[in-house]
Amino acid sequence: MTTAAPTIARTTRARHRTGFWFVATAFLTLMAFGTVPTPLWPIYQDRDHFGATTVTVAFAVMVVGAAAGFHLLGHLSDRLGRRRIIVPALLTGILSAAVLAIWPGLPALLVGRVLTGVAVGLMASTATVYLTDLHHAVHPDEPRSSMPALVATASNLGGLALGPLVAGALAQWAPAPLRTSYAVFGALMIVLLLLVLSTPETVDIEARGNDRPARFALRPGAGAAFGSAAAVGFFAFAVMGLFSSLGAIIVRGQLGITSYFVAGLAPFTAFAASALAQLALLRASQAVALVTGTITFPIGLALTAVSLYHPMLWLALVAAALSGSGAGLLFKSAVAETVGAAAPASRAGVLATFFVIAYLGMGLPSIAFSIVIRQVALQPAMIGFAAVLSLGAIAAVVTARRHK
Template identity: 30%
Template sequence: MTSTDVRHTPARAAGRVPDQDSGRALERAAESPRSAVWLAAWPVTAVFVLSNAATPLYVVWQREFGFSAGTLTVVFAAYIVGLLGALTVAGVLSDRIGRKPVLLPALGLAALACVVFATAQSVVALGLARLLTGIAVGATVSAGMAAVADVAGPARKRLAALSASSAMVLGAGLGPMLAGVLSETVPGPTTTVFVIEAVLLATAFVVVYRIPLAPARRAAAGTAGTPGGRLRIASVPTANRRQLLLGIAVFAPGITATSFVLSLGPSLLAGLLGTSSRIVAGSTAFVMFAAATGVQFAVRRLAVRTTLPAGAAAVVVAMAALIGAVQLASAPLLFLAAMLAGAGQGLGQLGGLTLLGATVPRERAAEANAALNVGGYVPAGLLPVSVGYLSDAVGLRTGATLFAVALIAAAVAAVALVLADRAATEQF
């Protein structure tokens, strides 16, 4: 039987025989230099620059369009809606049809979001831009992070988790810093940053197009999709559900804390601390995500059983600092809260990705990434919106305090959960 005949046997068509091209690509990945892994993470960074680039600009749009803090959090949450919608299918789809067919359209949607942001004349346009951004980010979180793991190869799973996770938070911090500085130093305060971001996305498109990625493995019925080939909502194999639960338990409070700072941080700065500087707002977000990036490099050799409780503890201290900041109108405490919130997200994200990367089969890697992010972004969307409308009724100081108390409780529960199930993290 020729090699051509082997490719078209019924067993291969059903996905029961490993794909030879996929295997060869994985072998090449194992021999690729470390720099190739970091290059593969660039599209993740480029898309996440867009994810938070609008943060310092909301005060400008609020002044122009005249909307409340509640409406602001709804605009912010439109991103979460798009992201969750993409996460529910993009991970499974990426595992079935390949990384590039998911990533390239995602970059196109991100570029379209730049156009809508740059030309926005209403709250509806801002909501649409945020929705498109969320879809692009959801697809990139799923397929982009899995692509990094593919390039890293099976022998460098921890490097893959570190590069993908740090690329995400680095981009998330660069976006608001660029927007804040550019909006106050160059013409077009709500336009220039999105023009630059479009250029960054173009370079990411080239990277995705050129990096060597294994073709999708055809899954057997009931693995990458439901019987009959239909897609399902992102999940993980039964054997990995404990690891997924532990990752979500810590990642969710961390990313909810950073989402609060992103959505209502500028309002806190303006209303409680008396500054409307977009540079200060952007720099606060950058410092937060710089902490998220730096802490991951600092703990990259630590075991997950240490990383996860440390992430939850960072959220507890961050929320205590937030309470102090709003009660005392203290800018230093607010900056401290932002840094610790970033550290909490970074530690929870790295711990969760490491657990899943070490245990979930490659053919479900993107789906596992999606499931982790769904678990984190649901509270990250719901709680800030609730606090936004609550703050319209009772004041930003009271709303922020109640939010901090709720997140402290969630983080303490996460520590208890991780410590009670040490067996699930013992090997990592």
């Protein structure tokens, strides 16, 4: 008995440790799948003859699906268990990949994107909390470790970065560009589904019984902190939405570059820089990360506007990197603040609400921008867009620090 107990404990910790990375990889892959169409939008435009507004709407319907998934289902893992939500998320992603790969045309694109959004809505908040649970099971002596939040944010934003890069490379050098990327990611999600099924559950469903945690419950006095954190997430994701929906089209139209791989570089650079900035400031305090993000965010947006007046690929990529790094640092700080504001039994529900607001930021400003550029030239529209987002982000950060 005495020798068996440590062995069982080591085995349990090992399963939780490997499960942690299975969930992180599944999170990254599904988020990457969400941005796969980014370098493919010019191909869809040429094939179906639609404009930037239709592209933005086709991108934004994913946001609608994600918001529905977050709002209606994202909180359920607090009651039903983490794995019971992650598995349907991957199944929905696999179904979306099949629809997009098999059924050509704009209706399929819209249906597939809504399904992708639902999958993301199920995955993002649940995986973020699941990673925290799994890490705590392996390291119970590190209750305040930043590792789970870092891995969750890197999986989220790193996945969003990899999608355009992989899809751009496949579109450039593989056959059937509007089918291959979806088939590849669908196959990856099938493999990851099997791995996640072997990951231990971290919610004691039987012990909880009929005790249903509140769908949205904050710690006492944390309402203002959550509101300001959600606002920071909204503005941070607005930049990501712009690069995801119109980044490839801007690169093609302004720089005259027809390579699908290069078209995917701008959004890849923005998302990758967001993840790398967090790694670079891994040991920095949250205040330092927040201030750094607040400085680099408007500088990157300003350079993005400048790059439209002086179209050079290197300048566009530098602007994307600075915008993305600033947005990533702001987003990471906002996620950490949200987790801290949530009541322990309602973390998934609170994060789901946070992600609803953040994903609305990813979709709504981009739609507004695509409508504005139908009436106003792209360059002045970008200046206004940069100014609004910069001022909004700074105001949200100041409010967040005031309520810290």
